[in-house]
Amino acid sequence: MRINQRKKEILKSIIDSFIDKAEPVSSSYIAENIKTNLSSATIRKEMSELEEMGFLSHPHTSAGRIPTDQGYRYYVDNFVLEEQLLKTGSGGQKLPMNIPVDKNMDLEKILILATELLFKFTNYLSMIVAPEINRNRFRHVEIINFGSDNRYMFILITDSGRVMKASFEIEGEYNDLDLQRIRNILNTELRNRYIHEINENLKIKILENESSLLFMIKKILKIIKSFEDNTNYYNRIFIRGALSILKDPEFIDFNKVKNIIGLLENDYLLMEILENYSRDEEINVRIGSEIHGQDTCDLSLVSAKYCYDGNSIGSIGIIGPKRMDYFKVINTLSIFRTNLTDVLNPKS
Numbered sequence: 001m002r003i004n005q006r007k008k009e010i011l012k013s014i015i016d017s018f019i020d021k022a023e024p025v026s027s028s029y030i031a032e033n034i035k036t037n038l039s040s041a042t043i044r045k046e047m048s049e050l051e052e053m054g055f056l057s058h059p060h061t062s063a064g065r066i067p068t069d070q071g072y073r074y075y076v077d078n079f080v081l082e083e084q085l086l087k088t089g090s091g092g093q094k095l096p097m098n099i100p101v102d103k104n105m106d107l108e109k110i111l112i113l114a115t116e117l118l119f120k121f122t123n124y125l126s127m128i129v130a131p132e133i134n135r136n137r138f139r140h141v142e143i144i145n146f147g148s149d150n151r152y153m154f155i156l157i158t159d160s161g162r163v164m165k166a167s168f169e170i171e172g173e174y175n176d177l178d179l180q181r182i183r184n185i186l187n188t189e190l191r192n193r194y195i196h197e198i199n200e201n202l203k204i205k206i207l208e209n210e211s212s213l214l215f216m217i218k219k220i221l222k223i224i225k226s227f228e229d230n231t232n233y234y235n236r237i238f239i240r241g242a243l244s245i246l247k248d249p250e251f252i253d254f255n256k257v258k259n260i261i262g263l264l265e266n267d268y269l270l271m272e273i274l275e276n277y278s279r280d281e282e283i284n285v286r287i288g289s290e291i292h293g294q295d296t297c298d299l300s301l302v303s304a305k306y307c308y309d310g311n312s313i314g315s316i317g318i319i320g321p322k323r324m325d326y327f328k329v330i331n332t333l334s335i336f337r338t339n340l341t342d343v344l345n346p347k348s
Contacts, residue, residue, distance in 0.1 A: 024064025106161025124320035134196035
């Protein structure tokens with residue numbers, strides 16, 4: 001059975017109504033609210049066939065219909081995203097990016113403010129994942145002696161403002177002048193290098209009388225490499241509006257709330273989900289169990305990539321109920337992504 005134009009119009013009207021009112025939609029409502037000469041009986045027949053095709057379901061307590069995941073998927077792919085494609089390049093008005101950016105503001109501060117602004121525009125849970133550590137550039141390093149002969153603290157600061165720390169032990173004696181010289185060597189030789197370019201085999205220029213410092217320098221290069229190898233551990237996700245989801249009427253069920261809270265408390269899982277489903281050139285929509293099985297059966301995710309330092313390496317996304325206003329959220333995210341990219345990559 002094919003979904004003809006009549007069925008498309010009825011399906012769209014049902015989903016539009018359900019998104020707006022969170023109530024099952026009856027055939028009489030459709031007859032009154034769409035431009036058609038069809039009777040309620042004919043509309044009921046079309047709705048029944050849409051249900052047989054898997055686009056609608058029929059709660060046993062109601063005479064109306066509600067959309068299934070398949071129905072939402074058809075709605076998003078054939079109505080929302082198609083309209084979004086038509087708008088692309090039309091030069092619509094941009095959302096204001098009232099982030100007080102200045103040359104001293106690091107990337108993570110900008111992302112925190114941007115996440116707050118995205119939540120303000122959508123009223124749904126908003127997330128931004130910072131670029132992976134291996135896409136950061138080296139800015140500065142500090143080495144601190146713990147006061148014993150061989151225990152030290154290593155602190156790395158990247159161009160995004162991220163601070164990475166590691167303690168280590170090493171044989172040999174290093175006085176304060178040695179540590180100062182090692183800091184100077186590393187800060188000179190590594191400045192502005194991508195973290196993924198740094199490893200213990202990297203050639204570092206030192207003076208002939210400084211060969212005794214090479215052992216610690218190699219140790220520190222190895223630690224920096226370990227930051228890249230454990231990128232998920234060291235990555236950052238910024239989240240605002242986590243509890244906003246629970247305000248919607250479909251989440252009065254305790255078990256649903258319990259599953260959602262469990263998801264929202266797991267930053268690493270949210271970061272993994274967002275990075276897995278973000279795309280370079282397009283907005284991606286995942287519905288219900290497409291996100292993470294039954295734990296997300298009542299949610300939808302809208303996500304995309306933003307650019308930093310000339311690469312699409314950061315993820316941005318919005319999580320809300322399946323009944324979210326997809327037109328508004330997708331349009332907002334599309335414009336917001338462009339604005340955030342412009343803020344992070346100012347034209348010289």
